Amino acid sequence: MAGVTFPASNAVDFLVIGAGAAGGVIAKEVAVAGFRVVVLEQGPYLRDADFSHDEIKYAFLPGLTNDPRLQPITYRKSEADRARPVKAIEYGRQVGGGTVHFTGNYWRFHESDFRERSLFGAVSGADLADWPIAYSDLEPYYTKAEYDLGISELAGANPFEAPRSKPYPVPPMPVKGSGVLFDRAAKKLGLHPFPAPVAILSRPYQGRAACANCGFCESFGCEMRAKSSTLVSVIPVAEKTGRCEIRPHCYVRKIQTDDAGRATGAIYFDRDRREIFQHAKVVFVCANGAETPKLLLMSKSKRFPDGLANSSGLVGKYLMWDNGAPAQGLFEHPLNEYKGIQVTRLIHDYYAADPKRGFYGGGGIDARFDFYPAGFALHGLPPDAPRWGSEYKKMFETYFTRTMMLLSHTTSLAQAKNTITLDPEVKDDWGLPAVRVTCDYHPDDVATMKWLMAKQIEILQAAGAQKTWSQPYDIADNMPSRHLMGTCRMGHDPRSSVVNVYSRTHDVPNLFLVDGSNFVTSGRQQPTATIQALAYRAADYAIQATKRGDLG
Ligand SMILES: Cc1cc2nc3c(=O)[nH]c(=O)nc-3n(C[C@H](O)[C@H](O)[C@H](O)COP(=O)(O)OP(=O)(O)OC[C@H]3O[C@@H](n4cnc5c(N)ncnc54)[C@H](O)[C@@H]3O)c2cc1C
Ligand code: SF4
Incomplete structure (x- = not known):
């Protein structure tokens, strides 16, 4: 498709680095407001016909995600350990970023998420802090995101939901077997199940088709355009x-x-690995919670010897992990969970942190099935199942259609020792340093997952499970992390944060960072709704500031 092209030597109004959840939103907002924008994305621009239902390609190989063969990641639990190459983090690497293949769970933060330090108090060994903004500051932007992108759910169905200014634009998705069993069991236990808010269309919306429940959703691209990725929603509007x-x-x-400390553009490798410098008046980095700090650390200069926007020393610090744990249950009758989208029901009854539990943390629990056939054959059966032979085959046949999972999505505490840094030894295929992840759980993270696991098992049993099983709690079992949060913290004080309340860096006036890196706390995972609300807010601010002449 022929579109507009801008010469690299002319400064565009806005340069956006990364065309993912946040980058797609920024591009659309500034383009619609009348500005010229170039979006640099390291991955390909895929079209509907490029997507297929190939489990090996997408669930085992990096069909749509970062490829460790080209861009290795190294991991260590603590600074004392030697980092080893392992795909510790995973993100979507194409136009649309993670929204192309994500599961689509689209949770707004609760009001309490923005002030947990005040509500809960300090947590030893962690840096639990309040956000510098409140839920009410983001509410209009959550609404804008839901309408622009197309989110399905019923307003008010979640009794713990924060106030909203508008209902959802699209009704909830039809309930699956797992949702029906979960709904009944949760109600029996006095809990409050509700339909899952998802970035998936239950009805045709803005020229896109409704979900056909093809069953290849999480980790796959949607050839129906029913998944509300930035690839099929806002990016076409921008173009x-x-x-x-x-x-x-x-x-x-x-x-x-430049010498004045302002961003002038970015140097990139094009498809043929030639180096090109794109000039720009304002730069937005939207490369996600791992690649944004990496790029800032690689952008050091005489004026910024510790990396760009890093006068606080906090770029890359406070990485928060994709915490949560699965419990599975076997049922008497087939549920055929492989059909349809992953999640249709969940609870937020245990969302709020409660000091009475003796630890910080909380979470949501959803009912789902995260497996495709080959993955289930390798990892889906209970730990005591045989690994081969006729008994294994019989079990596979019975369990594949009769199993469902309850997955918790839990808090990850911000700890200064959990970081993204540049690996001093390992290089990628372009000769750039690999991302080095240093991360381990806080004891309260583990306590939260264990506490919720007891609730998950209780619900599975109330739903009539004949057998239940779960997994141990080691960060290695919870890899890769797909929710990359907290590495360029938002705050008022330039000494203790990297960006201000509009995602503008404290150090470089025309440089914005908008993605999961801004997060001060982890919410209860599912960060994309908040990332995109932050993106709408930052774009709104940048557009007004540019019009006033404060930025460009
Ligand atoms: C399998 C899976 C399921 C998920 N399910 C959910 C879910 O149900 N709900 C939820 O909220 N979240 C989910 N997530 C996470 C979600 O995808 C991310 O939170 C979200 O996409 C992050 O948005 P972002 O804007 O921070 O970055 P991304 O969407 O990751 O976008 C960053 C983009 O920048 C590009 N980029 C990076 N570095 C450079 C560079 N140097 N130069 C040029 N381009 C660059 C990347 O290729 C990428 O396209 C899931 C993730 C995965 C992998
Ligand atoms: S289940 Fe629905 S949203 Fe998901 S990939 Fe299939 S058609 Fe698209």
Whole structure:
């Protein structure tokens, strides 16, 4: 498709690095507001016909995600350990980023998420802090995201939901077998199950088709365009303005600054690995909670010797992990959970942290089935099942159709020792340093998962499970982390945060960072709704500031 192209030597109004959940939103907002924008995305620009239902390609190989063969990741539990190459983090690597293949769970934060330090108090060994903004600051932008992208759910169905200014634009998805059993069991236990808010269309919306329940959803792209990725929702709107150029296969290695300390653009490798410098008046980095700090750390210069926007020393610090644990149950009758989207029912009864529990933390629990046939054959059966032979085959046949999972999504405490840094030894295929992840659970993270696991088993049993099983709690069992949060913290004070309340860096006036890196706390996972609300808010601010002449 021929679109607008801008010469690299002319400064565009906005440069966006990363065309994912946040980058797609920023591109659309600034283009619609009349500005010229170039979006540099390291991955390809895929179309509907590029997606298939190939489990090996997408669930085992990095069909849509970062490829450790080209861009290795190293991991260690603590600074004392030697980092070893392992795919510790996973993110979508294409136009649309993680929204192309994500599960689509779209949870707004609760009001309490923004002030847990005040509500709960300090947690030893962690840096639990309040956000510098309140839920009410983000509410209009959550609503904007839900309407622009297309989110299905019923307003008010979740009794713990924060106030909202508008109902959802699309009704909830039809309930699955797991949802029916979960709903009944949770109600029996006095809990409050509700339909899952998802970035998946239950009805045609804005020219896109409704979900066909094809069953290849999590980890797959949607050839129906029913998954509300930025690829099929906001990015086409941005391109239609004639002011937005999406440039795929462009891997940014450095953000340049001038003598005055302002960003002037970015140097990237194009598809043929030639180095190009794109000039820009304002730069938005939306490369996610791992790649954004990596890029800032690689962008050091004489003026910024510790990395760009890093006068606080906090770039890369406070990485928060994708915490949660699965419990599975076997049922008498077939549930055929492999059909349809992953999640249709969940609870937020245990969401709020409660000091009476003796530890910080809380979570949501949803009913789902996270397996496709080959994955289930390898990892889906209970730990005591035989690994081969006729008994194994019989079990596979029975369990594949009769199993469901309750998955918790739990808090991850911000700890200064959990970081993204540049690996001093391992390089990627372009000769750039690999992302090095240093991360381990806080004891309260583990306590929360264990506490919720007892609730998950209780619900499975109330639902009539004949047998239940779960997994141990080691961070290695919870890899890769797909929710990359907290590495360029938002705050008022430049000494204790990297970006301000509008995601603008304290150090470089025309540089914004908008993605999971802004998070001060982890909520209860499912960060994308909040990432996109932050993106709408930052775009709104940047547009007004540019019009006033404060930025460009
Ligand atoms: C299998 C899976 C299921 C998930 N399910 C859910 C869910 O149900 N709910 C939920 O809320 N979240 C889910 N997530 C997480 C969700 O995808 C992310 O939270 C979200 O996409 C993050 O948005 P972002 O804007 O921070 O970054 P991304 O969407 O990751 O976008 C960043 C983009 O920047 C590009 N990029 C990075 N570095 C560079 C560079 N140097 N140069 C150029 N481009 C670059 C990347 O290729 C990517 O396209 C899931 C993730 C996975 C992997
Ligand atoms: S289950 Fe629905 S939203 Fe998911 S990939 Fe299939 S058609 Fe698309």
